[in-house]
Amino acid sequence: MAEPLVEVRGLAKAFGGREVVCDVTIRLVAGDLLGLVGANGGGKTTTLRMLAGLVTPDTGSGTVLGAAIRAGRIDRRRIGYMSQRLALYPELTVIENLHFHGQVHGLPRTAAGDALTRFGLEAVTAQRFGTLSGGWARRVQFAASVLHAPPLLLLDEPTAGLDAVTRAALWGWIMQFAGTGSAVVVSTHDLAEAERLPQIMLYHDGRASARTTPAAMIGAAGATSLEAAVLARAQA
Numbered sequence: 641m642a643e644p645l646v647e648v649r650g651l652a653k654a655f656g657g658r659e660v661v662c663d664v665t666i667r668l669v670a671g672d673l674l675g676l677v678g679a680n681g682g683g684k685t686t687t688l689r690m691l692a693g694l695v696t697p698d699t700g701s702g703t704v705l706g707a708a709i710r711a712g713r714i715d716r717r718r719i720g721y722m723s724q725r726l727a728l729y730p731e732l733t734v735i736e737n738l739h740f741h742g743q744v745h746g747l748p749r750t751a752a753g754d755a756l757t758r759f760g761l762e763a764v765t766a767q768r769f770g771t772l773s774g775g776w777a778r779r780v781q782f783a784a785s786v787l788h789a790p791p792l793l794l795l796d797e798p799t800a801g802l803d804a805v806t807r808a809a810l811w812g813w814i815m816q817f818a819g820t821g822s823a824v825v826v827s828t829h830d831l832a833e834a835e836r837l838p839q840i841m842l843y844h845d846g847r848a849s850a851r852t853t854p855a856a857m858i859g860a861a862g863a864t865s866l867e868a869a870v871l872a873r874a875q876a
């Protein structure tokens with residue numbers, strides 16, 4: 641059996657005495673593409689931040705890339721993390737940001753140029769990151785998060801607010817990246833998008849359903865779409 645890249649059990653996190661993630665268990669091996677799906681405020685971002693080593697779980701156990709999740713030793717350099725906030729340097733141009741990112745990861749200088757071509761960023765090469773439109777900024781963020789070919793890629797609502805063409809391109813790159821043998825976790829509240837993912841966990845108020853396929857969830861609800869299945873669950 642393949643060695644897990646992530647194997648965590650019973651993760652929980654509270655802020656100000658309110659539990660926002662409760663008893664979440666995730667196991668990922670190379671090639672997995674898992675969607676964390678559900679309404680705003682359900683705990684998806686907090687889960688991703690715990691996997692990224694940015695938030696320490698209050699309880700739970702297990703490892704992320706071999707490091708104990710509660711010991712604060714997760715090697716963040718081996719993780720690609722795309723947050724909902726625009727996390728690159730606004731005053732640097734696109735190529736400068738990618739060069740900087742490449743340098744941090746010890747990549748050859750050619751890596752940034754390769755990424756420009758791969759993700760169709762030539763038109764904005766010399767533009768300051770802070771002046772990009774939302775769609776271009778997301779593309780650049782995605783390029784930065786995969787530049788170092790991390791074995792674990794965590795994407796928080798990567799397609800939120802994007803037009804249909806950019807969204808389709810981004811999903812294409814996400815699927816392609818998962819196919820290279822890394823594990824990818826992607827959060828989304830867009831159920832039509834989630835329906836295309838091979839595996840999902842449905843979040844509601846900090847609790848996540850067992851991992852399943854969209855088809856199984858639709859079938860179990862006797863519904864015709866993931867959206868209808870989730871609505872049926874919410875009204876049950």
Ligand SMILES: Nc1ncnc2c1ncn2[C@@H]1O[C@H](COP(=O)(O)OP(=O)(O)OP(=O)(O)O)[C@@H](O)[C@H]1O
Pocket residue numbers: 655656660678679680681682683684685686687827829843
């Ligand atoms: N650092 C924090 N301090 C206090 N509360 C927080 C903190 N981080 C998250 N929360 C709260 O935890 C809850 C879960 O938030 P989280 O961002 O994990 O959900 P989400 O499913 O990703 O939602 P969204 O889709 O809106 O990003 C929310 O009510 C949020 O306000």
